[in-house]
Amino acid sequence: MGIPPPRAQAPQSGKTARYGWRDLAMIARRLHLGDPVPATPEERDEIRAT
Template sequence: MTSPEPVTAATAGRRLGRAPATIRKWAQRYAAHQLGRCGRQQVYDYADLATIDACIHRGDPVPATPAERDQLRAGYRNAA
């Protein structure tokens, strides 16, 4: 597992081309890895959100937990 890259919903939304509200909904729906708070904003692990985005984009089921998504990313790295 790589070290988490902390991002807010607004930052992740800009990087993934999604609305911040979409990022927050994904975080709620898929139990995205939350790293804490920065002021009033929740901070998430960017790699976890990017994995959720990739699964949705491909039409694949989104793994239920951050740990399962970590394993999915590790499988991609091993395959490459």
């Protein structure tokens, strides 16, 4: 049994948002390129699949 990947947490108006490393890498890459960042993990998964 492996160790699960670490997750970053960011407070958001009393809520906790969790991001996987793949999500964080994609967000950083899109910000760097000046592309819009999809708001939901599902939208990011769709872009990552293409």
